[in-house]
Amino acid sequence: MAQLSAKLTELRDRLRPGQREIADWNGGRLAVSAVPGAGKSTGMAVAAAITIAVNQLHQRKQLVVVTFTRSATANIKSKIRNHLKDLGLPAGGFTVQTLHGLAWTIARAYPEFSSIDPEAVLITPNQAHRLIRSTVERWISGNPALYQRLVEGTAFDGEETERLRRQSVLRTEILPAIAATVIHEAKSSGLSPDDLVEQSHFSHDDYQILTIAAGLYEQYQEQLQLNNWIDYDEMILSALRVLENPSIRQRWQEQCFAVFEDEAQDSSPLQTRLLEMLAITPDGEQQNLVRVGDPNQAINSTFTPADPVFFREFCASCQVDDRLAEMHLAGRSSEAIITAANFMLEWTNSLWEQARPLSHDSEIGAKNLPSSNLGALAEPPFRSQLIQIVPADDPQPNANPAPEGTGLEIHTPPDINDSIARIGQRVINLFAANPQGQAAILVRTNDQGKYITKNLRELFADQIEILEVGESDRRSQIPAEMLALLQFIDRPHSPDNLKAALSVLMQRRRIPSQDLNRLAAAPEQFLYPMSIDPQLSEAAKTASRFCKSLLKARMELPTYQLITFLAYTLDYEQTELATADKLSERILQQTRENSLGEMLALLGEIVSSEQFEPVDADGDTDKYTKAQQLTIITMHKAKGLDWDYVFIPFLHENMIPGNPYVPQQVQFLGGFTLAEVARAQIRSTVHNHPIPDLETAWERAGALKTAEEFRLLYVAMTRAKRLLWISAAKQAPFVWSKPENLQERPMCPVIPAMMRQFPQAVVSDDDAVDF
Numbered sequence: 035m036a037q038l039s040a041k042l043t044e045l046r047d048r049l050r051p052g053q054r055e056i057a058d059w060n061g062g063r064l065a066v067s068a069v070p071g072a073g074k075s076t077g078m079a080v081a082a083a084i085t086i087a088v089n090q091l092h093q094r095k096q097l098v099v100v101t102f103t104r105s106a107t108a109n110i111k112s113k114i115r116n117h118l119k120d121l122g123l124p125a126g127g128f129t130v131q132t133l134h135g136l137a138w139t140i141a142r143a144y145p146e147f148s149s150i151d152p153e154a155v156l157i158t159p160n161q162a163h164r165l166i167r168s169t170v171e172r173w174i175s176g177n178p179a180l181y182q183r184l185v186e187g188t189a190f191d192g193e194e195t196e197r198l199r200r201q202s203v204l205r206t207e208i209l210p211a212i213a214a215t216v217i218h219e220a221k222s223s224g225l226s227p228d229d230l231v232e233q234s235h236f237s238h239d240d241y242q243i244l245t246i247a248a249g250l251y252e253q254y255q256e257q258l259q260l261n262n263w264i265d266y267d268e269m270i271l272s273a274l275r276v277l278e279n280p281s282i283r284q285r286w287q288e289q290c291f292a293v294f295e296d297e298a299q300d301s302s303p304l305q306t307r308l309l310e311m312l313a314i315t316p317d318g319e320q321q322n323l324v325r326v327g328d329p330n331q332a333i334n335s336t337f338t339p340a341d342p343v344f345f346r347e348f349c350a351s352c353q354v355d356d357r358l359a360e361m362h363l364a365g366r367s368s369e370a371i372i373t374a375a376n377f378m379l380e381w382t383n384s385l386w387e388q389a390r391p392l393s394h395d396s397e398i399g400a401k402n403l404p405s406s407n408l409g410a411l412a413e414p415p416f417r418s419q420l421i422q423i424v425p426a427d428d429p430q431p432n433a434n435p436a437p438e439g440t441g442l443e444i445h446t447p448p449d450i451n452d453s454i455a456r457i458g459q460r461v462i463n464l465f466a467a468n469p470q471g472q473a474a475i476l477v478r479t480n481d482q483g484k485y486i487t488k489n490l491r492e493l494f495a496d497q498i499e500i501l502e503v504g505e506s507d508r509r510s511q512i513p514a515e516m517l518a519l520l521q522f523i524d525r526p527h528s529p530d531n532l533k534a535a536l537s538v539l540m541q542r543r544r545i546p547s548q549d550l551n552r553l554a555a556a557p558e559q560f561l562y563p564m565s566i567d568p569q570l571s572e573a574a575k576t577a578s579r580f581c582k583s584l585l586k587a588r589m590e591l592p593t594y595q596l597i598t599f600l601a602y603t604l605d606y607e608q609t610e611l612a613t614a615d616k617l618s619e620r621i622l623q624q625t626r627e628n629s630l631g632e633m634l635a636l637l638g639e640i641v642s643s644e645q646f647e648p649v650d651a652d653g654d655t656d657k658y659t660k661a662q663q664l665t666i667i668t669m670h671k672a673k674g675l676d677w678d679y680v681f682i683p684f685l686h687e688n689m690i691p692g693n694p695y696v697p698q699q700v701q702f703l704g705g706f707t708l709a710e711v712a713r714a715q716i717r718s719t720v721h722n723h724p725i726p727d728l729e730t731a732w733e734r735a736g737a738l739k740t741a742e743e744f745r746l747l748y749v750a751m752t753r754a755k756r757l758l759w760i761s762a763a764k765q766a767p768f769v770w771s772k773p774e775n776l777q778e779r780p781m782c783p784v785i786p787a788m789m790r791q792f793p794q795a796v797v798s799d800d801d802a803v804d805f
């Protein structure tokens with residue numbers, strides 16, 4: 035016993051302040067707000083092992099550890115096991131699960147209370163999902179007046195082709211977008227369709243957007259049940275339904291000693307409710323709940339219902355009881371990188387301050403700040419929490435490593451191709467000097483990653499080992515792309531099928547970019563135009579020829595060869611072709627008659643249930659950070675990872691923070707996108723604020739997006755250990771779907787501010803040639 039106690043002390047001593055507060059937790063609620071690289075996961079794993087040991091937890095009294103992703107789950111699990119092993123204890127007394135995994139375990143154990151069929155198929159309904167499509171169709175037929183009001187938009191002269199165009203946009207873009215956005219938003223905030231109906235009485239816009247949202251949500255729920263599907267929110271809801279039963283709840287609460295949650299800033303209100311319920315002690319006296327997170331790394335809030343506000347509120351309420359620990363020390367990066375990240379955080383917060391209606395003019399002049407839309411936010415984009423370097427006696431080996439050169443470099447090359455060449459040459463030199471070095475290029479969009487990869491391969495052939503993470507994302511799109519093209523081949527005169535096929539061809543750059551709604555509104559005229567029909571544009575003629583070649587293949591090829599043919603037609607790369615072959619084989623094995631109808635039905639199942647693993651896809655993130663490898667990855671995916679050398683090119687204003695964008699084809703409804711407006715309205719009801727009108731809601735959505743984009747840049751910057759290399763080329767594309775059209779682009783506004791603040795980091799074009 036004395037030996038265990040000595041080992042526990044030794045383990046605790048390996049922690050730094052902040053981490054120790056988690057390890058010293060002995061009941062009740064605790065919030066831990068940490069900076070990037072503070073060692074949240076490391077601290078939580080040690081704290082978990084100590085808690086298990088001290089409280090002698092076992093199979094029937096467990097510590098429940100919850101993380102956000104499956105790869106993080108595996109990571110923490112192995113850390114806890116190793117600590118327990120070092121302590122000479124069995125690897126029991128705890129479970130590590132994702133929130134959804136936990137909910138599913140509870141729901142599946144009691145089907146009679148969760149009303150979940152264990153055979154139900156799990157789906158993630160995006161806009162293109164057939165569940166969303168049929169939800170929209172049913173809503174339209176049940177709500178002709180609301181639909182008609184949408185068709186009329188802000189002005190309508192009754193012209194027939196315009197009506198058809200608007201109907202097509204509404205059916206295939208606007209309403210699916212509203213459905214996909216608001217249903218998830220409402221559901222994971224714990225609102226039912228009836229709640230939304232009730233809220234809709236308090237909003238007074240012409241389109242009655244909340245009424246539309248409620249109607250779509252209702253239809254969606256019906257369809258979900260009918261098909262025996264469940265979505266991720268339903269899992270949480272059904273677990274909550276199970277726990278409503280007092281005796282089952284009691285049993286779970288007895289079994290659960292405490293809940294430790296990592297990445298708490300990313301949880302939705304519904305998820306939090308589940309954890310809070312489990313964490314209540316059986317006597318109902320207290321909540322054994324430790325939530326660890328970083329509100330400044332909340333980068334999912336504009337496309338999921340997570341909102342950093344919730345975690346900030348949790349921190350604030352714990353602070354009142356003196357139950358808030360702050361982890362400011364971080365050993366990941368060189369000091370120059372930490373200073374740059376801190377500056378960026380404070381600069382963004384002053385931008386918000388200046389944009390507030392009651393800001394002081396005198397300060398603005400001094401800070402030389404550009405204008406921004408952040409003033410619509412009640413809270414600053416960042417929690418005011420600066421990263422500090424660790425003291426000399428820190429337990430982390432090589433903490434705050436020596437910088438590579440000055441640690442921070444800011445480049446403004448003439449154009450994006452120059453940026454890519456500079457990065458390539460620099461990586462070759464860095465890898466030659468440091469055989470253990472790892473590097474990454476962080477991009478805002480997958481289009482950028484694809485462009486960089488192609489150019490680096492052309493410029494440096496096999497001198498650099500490159501891993502482009504987006505490549506495997508593209509592979510996972512393959513079943514859906516095949517389905518879209520085959521549905522078109524099967525029924526080419528359906529406007530929906532035509533539009534879906536054209537979208538795939540456009541995304542894969544097989545046909546020029548253009549407004550597809552006009553083409554899809556009249557498939558006959560598009561495919562087989564007669565002399566009396568209006569002339570097609572050159573771009574439309576190319577698209578028409580392409581589509582006809584697909585139809586011709588249908589006549590000439592046996593069905594089982596169609597997928598392979600389409601894969602070549604889309605100009606798939608090597609691994610994409612292998613994935614398409616695998617898909618084709620699977621369909622061949624599972625279908626008997628080999629008819630197109632049978633093939634479509636099976637492919638539809640595969641797509642909606644996501645049962646197909648693309649070739650070489652797994653969630654193992656170790657392969658992203660290998661030595662001597664240059665990883666090209668989006669800023670979102672880079673969260674939680676780090677590299678010695680991090681390159682962030684293409685920092686232009688239209689990327690970060692970006693502009694609130696209303697696509698031309700939806701502008702007949704007004705200067706906003708309805709899905710975002712509806713979301714901002716639902717958000718207000720969740721926070722018990724009055725429902726804003728359309729314009730105010732749109733402004734707020736824009737401000738949230740700006741704040742999140744700056745947080746995303748902060749996450750990206752804090753991935754660097756020894757070198758943070760950033761650039762904004764003078765010439766860049768207007769849109770990345772056409773990277774060859776270069777023009778002068780303004781920089782992301784934080785770059786000039788950083789150049790003023792860190793003049794020693796600015797690399798002039800003449801110096802850059804030497805790298």
Ligand SMILES: Nc1ncnc2c1ncn2[C@@H]1O[C@H](COP(=O)(O)OP(=O)(O)OP(=O)(O)O)[C@@H](O)[C@H]1O
Pocket residue numbers: 048049050053068069070071072073074075076077365366429430431673674675
């Ligand atoms: N007490 C410690 N002793 C030794 N190494 C540590 C300690 N705490 C953290 N580290 C190291 O610091 C690095 C960052 O830790 P970790 O991944 O836990 O940070 P995090 O706060 O979860 O990071 P993120 O910013 O990605 O959220 C890891 O390499 C980890 O091994």
